[in-house]
Each structure stands twice: as C-alpha cells, then as structure tokens.
Amino acid sequence: MEIIMSFVIGFLFMAAVYLMLSKSLIRIIIGTGLLSHGAHLLILTMGGLGGTALPVVADGVSVSDYADPLPQALILTAIVISFAVTSFFLVLAYRAYQELGTDNMNLMRGTEDND
C-alpha cells in the first residue's frame, strides 16, 4: 500500500505544482490546497500505514499494534495551518481582484516605480 501511496503523493504534488505555475490566482490557491493534501499523505505514509488499532489506549492491545500517533499529531497541526493559509489566500485573492480588477498574476506584476 505504501508503494501505491508514494505514487499517489507524487501525482498530487505534480498536479499541485502545475496548478501553482498557472496565471490565474484561483488555480494557484487550488494548487496550494492540493499541495497540502500531498504533504499530509506523505507524512502519514512515512510513519507506515500498518497499525491495526486506533492510537487510543485500550485494554488488550499491544503497543506495536497501534497506528503511529506521531504523524497523526503532525498532520492535525498541518491541516489547521493549511486551512488558515488557504483562507488567507482566498481573501487576498478577493481583495486583490477588488482593488486591481484582475486575477491574472502577470497583470499584477509590480513595476520598478511602484514596488
């Protein structure tokens, strides 16, 4: 399963980067969203997907059976932060469009005089 996941992660990153390189602001933001999905799955896969029990202490479960809790803790933090960043981006995009009248990054380019 880890091997398949590795390729899924690579695919997600590829799609994310492709989107981020485009000119439209909303596609860039979608790209960052995909990027964080990829990163989360990467962390999860790194820890191994083999645990058979939830990472909650229960009687009769040996320590080695729990799913790795550390990646989960990291991802939980990462999910929240990526949400914060995504919403910030969205509002930024919205305000930028309001102020500048475009969502094309090439047109938003700063010039020598006003940067």
Added chain:
Amino acid sequence: MSLVFLIFLPLIAALFIPLLFKKLGRIHTGWFVLIVPVVLFIYYLTLLPTTLEGGTLVSELSWIPSIDLAIVAYIDGLSLLFSLLISGIGALVVLYSIFYLDKKREQLHNFYVYLLMFMTAMLGVVQSDHMISLYLFWELTSISSFLLIGYWYTRDRSRFGALKSMMITVFGGLMMLGGFVLLSIMGNTYSIRELISQAPELATHEFFVWALVLILLGAFTKSAQFPFYIWLPDAMEAPTPVSAYLHSATMVKAGLYLVARFTPIFAVSGTWIWLVTGVGLFTLFWGSFFALKQKDLKGILAFSTVSQLGLIMSLLGASAMGFHVDNAAETVFKYAGFAAIFHLVNHAVFKGSLFMIAGIVDHETGTRDIRKLGGLMSLMPISFTIAMIGSFSMAGIPLFGGFLSKEMFLTAMLAITEFDLFSMDVWGLLFPVVAWIASVFTFIYSFYFVFHTFAGKHKPEELPKKAHEAPIGMLISPAILAVLVITIFFIPNFVGKWIVNPAVAAIQPFLYDSPSDVHVHVAAWHGSITPELAMTIGIFIIGGLMFWTLRKWQRSYDAFPDKVSLNRLYDNLMYLSDGGANRFSAVYMTGFIRSYLVYMFGFFILIVLSTLVLNEAFAFDLSDLAPIGFYEIVIVLALVGGTITILAAKSRLTAIIALGAVGYSVALFFVIFRAPDLALTQLVIETISVALFLLAFYHLPKSSKKEERIRFKVGNGLIALGVGVTMTLVALSAHSQKILPSISEYYKETVYSEAGGGNIVNVILVDYRGFDTLFEITVLGIAGIGIITMIKLRLTKKEGQHENK
C-alpha cells in the same frame, strides 16, 4: 589598571553622553568628554619610563577562547607613541570642538558618541597584538569615520564623502584581513609578536608575498596613498575638529602604524621596500603637486596630508633597507626609521594646528574659499601667527620642528642612493630627486595656505561674515600645538630619547636590541654645509621664486582634465557596480510570481535529487508493507480522478468541487489508516474550505481560463513532473529506511503513565508537544488578523461573511 579596560574607557564614557546632553544641556557636552582623553593621556605619560627601557606591557581579555580570539593590549614604544597622539591630540580637539560646535544648534550627543567610539577603535588598533581584534578595531575606525564625515547628514556632499571613505577603507580592511589570515596560516598564530619572532621562517613561505601585498593594500587605503587617496579630500566635509583629529593626526596614520608594525616581518622582502618607498614617494609628490590646485583651505590641507603621509610612508619603506645593510645602526641607513617617527610626531602637531586654523577662518569669515580670503593678518593676528608657525614647520624652515625631520628625510633619501640591492643601484637616484621636487611644492603650498589667507588684500565684500579674531577658547588648542612646534625644534633630542627611540626600536628590532641603542643625534646645524642642507637651501630659493610667481602659473592646473581623474574612475566604478547589480537582479527578479516559483521548484528538484544520489539515500524496500484492500483502491481512484478533473476542468466551479472531492478522499484515507481525529478535522475543514472557495468564486471574475501558449504549458508540466517524481522517490525512500527508531514508541508506552491520557494523538498535541499547538493557534490567529485587516481596510457590505468564517 588594565590596559584593555582603558581601550574601552571612551566607549564606556560614550554611554553616558546622550544622558548628559539631555539632562545637562546648559553645559557644553564637550566639557564632560574632555575628561576622558585627558585621563588617558596622563596615564599613558606615566608609561613612558617603561618603554624608555625597552620594556613592554601586556594585558589580555579573553573573548572567545574556543577559537583563540582575545583582545590583547600590548604596549611598546610604537603603540605608546600612537596612544599618546590619540589621547593628546584627542584632548586638544575636544577642547577646540567645544568652541567650534554650537551647543544649541548641533547634535552634540551624536558627535561625541562617534568621537569617543573612534577613540576606542583607534586605541584598539594601535595596541592590539591579536590580528583579528586589530582588524575589528580597524573597521570600527572606518565606521566611526563614516559617521563623523556624515555628521551633517543633510548635506549631499557629506553623505557622498562618508560613503566614499567607507567604501575605500573597508575595501582595504578586507584585503588586510586576507593578509592577516594568510599570516596566521603561515605562522600558526594570531599574535603579531609571535609572528615577528618567527619572521625568518615566514619569509620563505609561498604565501609571503600575498600576505605582504594584501596588508599593504589595507595600509595604503587607510593612509590615503596613491591611488586610494581620493577619499581624503572628500572626507573634508566632516566638521573641522574631525578633520584635524581623524583625517590628519590619527586615523590616516593607522596605515603608517600597520606598515611600521609589520616592518620586522616584511623588511626582508624587496617587494616591500619597493612598494612602500615607491608608493610613498609618489604620493608625496602627487599630493604636494595637486595641493596647489585646491581653492578650499581644507582641500589644500587634505592634499598636504596625503603628501605628508606619503613622505612618512617612504621613510618607513627606507627604514626596512636597514635590514639588508651590514651594521646599519652605525651608517646613514639608521636615519630613515628615526625620521619616519619623528616626522610623524611633527606632522601630527603642525597639521593639527593648521586644521584648527582653517576651521577658525571658516568659522569667523563664513568661507574657506582661498580666492575670497586675504588680508586677515591684521584682523586675526593670533590665528595668523599660529598658522605661520604651522606652515613654516610644514615647509621645513628652521626654528620650527618640521625643519629637523624634513632634513633628516632628505638624508634618508640620499642614503637610498648607496643601497645596492633590488636594483636600487639603478633607480636609487630617482628617490632624492623626486623627494626634492616634492619638497619644493610642499614649500610653495605651505606659503600659499598661509599668505593667500592672511596676507594680500582684504576683500570684506566677498565674505559672508564680518571677519574678526576667534574667541580665546578656540585659540587655546592650536596655540598649544604651535608652542609644541617650536619647542620640538629646541629640544629634539629630548623628544627623540623619550618618544621616538622606543618606537624606532620597535620598528627595527633587527638593528636595535633596546631603545638606548638608537644613536641618532638631531641637530639643526651640522657644522658645515651638508648635501641635505644644500638641498634645503635650494628648496627655499626655488620654492620662494615659484611662490612669488604662483599667480602666473597656477592656472595651468586647469589643463588637467577632470574626465580622466581617479575620482571619475571611482564614480564610474560605483555607478557600474550599483547599476550593474540592479541590472543583474532585474534579469531574474522579473516580478512574475511564476518565475520565482519556477526557481524554487527547480532548485528543490536539483537539491533533493542530488542529495538522494550523492548520499545514496534512495532505497526501495518491499517488506513490511500494509496490505492493499478494496476500499483503498477505490479511494485512490477517486482521488486521482478528482485531481485529473481539477486539471482538466474548463469551469472553475468544477475545479472547486473536484478539490472538495479530493479533500474528502483524503479524509477517507484517514479513516482507513486508523486516524479518526484527522478524518474528523479534515471533513470539517474541507467543508468550510469549499464554502470559502465558492464564496471567492462568486466574487472573482468569471472568465479566468486564459488561452495559454503550449510552450508555457509544457514548461510548467515538466517542472511539475520533476517535483512529482522527486516526491515519489522521497516517499519511497522515507518508507523504506528507518535510520533511527521513532519517538512514537515512547509516546505509546508512556501516554497513560506520564500524561494520564488515552488518546495518544491528542495527548501529543496538548501535552508532549503543547508548544507546537500553541504556535499553530498563533498562526491561525495571525491569519485571522490578516484577513480581518484586509477586509476592514475598506469594508463594503459583503465582506462580513468572510469575517465570520
């Protein structure tokens, strides 16, 4: 008292200056500052008997022992002489500044803090035995000089001059650092004393000449030698007390100090002798020749300083010749070292007084333009007298100290003709000839300075102010210096014994074991007409005649084109480096987000892949894999399908919904891989995200899918593919090798006993890694503040909805 502490005394005193300026503004801050150099001067005087015996003092402050970095204050004849100059002239300059700088109009606290900072830096330079601390102090002098030149920072010329001096002297300082590092590699020590003791071994090292040239670059830039002198005339924008102190008496002599200090190491080299003597002599001529072109009083003095520094430099170079001559301590070759130090003292004294007079003239008439001045003799008799004493000493006229050292300079230059190594026997004659011509010009500009200011016709209509004599307080310092000028003439051997000989013994340890071995008798009259006396008389006659006809030929200086000057070269270099750097960065700083992302991802691929290859980090291990189930495959397909939909979607609504689908697939993965907390969070957040996206979609323009060129797409696709492949390799390797055991085991085992919780993930978040969570909340808060700010900046009716999210 610790010598190291004394170095830092001015800096410590500087801490209190702003307070004194604010609280006791009625009293001129300079009076408080004055205490510092006076105390230092008196203390250093008490050390004179020690160095007279050839004794030395060391005091060490360990700084970073692990890298052998320490501040070692080392006092011998040479450093004591400089310390006396720094504190002595420093005291007089501070006294002078009290009357020169108005306590109401000037930013005195800035001025005196910089000045005290400089004092510490300069004392540090001349007393440091550790080369790295010497370098640090050296750069600190450049910085304080920069600050002082730019003291009137609202003036363009001040800022320009400050920057110019900084660029040139710091460039030299860096070169010097390179030389120091080479020396330390050669000798395996940073201590100058230890390096001197192993001088013979160093001379054969392959780095020897490199170290020599680099250190000389430091010395030449600092001491304003040709062709680096161009910063000094521009440094004259500084307040006159600063010019008198830094740019004539002390800082510009740091280069001379450096050359003197390293003479015992480098004297063996012909390159050293040629460079130091040759550059010095040429600078002497160049400076004196162009001093006559100047119209500004301080400009004349600046070029005169350049020229005099060149004179001392050439003497230091000549003093290294003593190393190669048998029994030099008894022959004509003994004079150069003595003359160098003796003239250094004389120069500090007479040039200090001349600068102060230039300041007085400026202060009392409102101009320094020599064409407007004239006939001030009767209005400012005391200033005139002092100026005359200083100038005559500079011109080398008897009854003034300069005569003695100037004559000795000619003796030393004549001695070079007897030197037969390093092809000096061919070129040697050139030295006294150039020295003589330069001395003629020195004579003329000295007279030009004093008589075109004070004699001739008074032109009150051209002066911004009505000229009158300066207040008595302003005259004290230059008067003291003028008295010294005359005193030195009458007691040269006393000065020689106490101050000069110990320094000479430090420069030429290969000639003298102790200061008492230096047998140089200074006399104004040698009982007969010696060659140097004949040369001096010649200077007076020719110089006098040329000064008489100065107005006729001075205009010929205009023939020198401004376009091919060193200053123009500097300007162009600055323009090129500045503009060149701008143009270069403009090539890659395009302003397009995409370009920057391309750089980032490109380097990401490069660095990660090369690390994988170089460290042979790639691993592929098929054991210990989780089983592949039916649901997993379904979700993988859903996820991949969603992603493809996003990429292919024509409408953005489709893309957003597909993104939601991907997010929910990820949540399902979390369910399958036994991460219920993640699944819950992911579901909630994905829902909110999609809602937010839809809101943004509602506001953003409808048609966003621009027609993009195929090349653009292919390029993006390649980079994206590269990142994807890299990440796959990273993920495979990360899974396949576990170098260290995971800390997870610890968490699993102790979660209940240590933290009293059952849900391991939650306990990690709030207990083991509580700070991570705190920072996570902080990030969330910052993002929230950012969002609110962006919306509130210009609130219209619809933004409230965002705020609530």
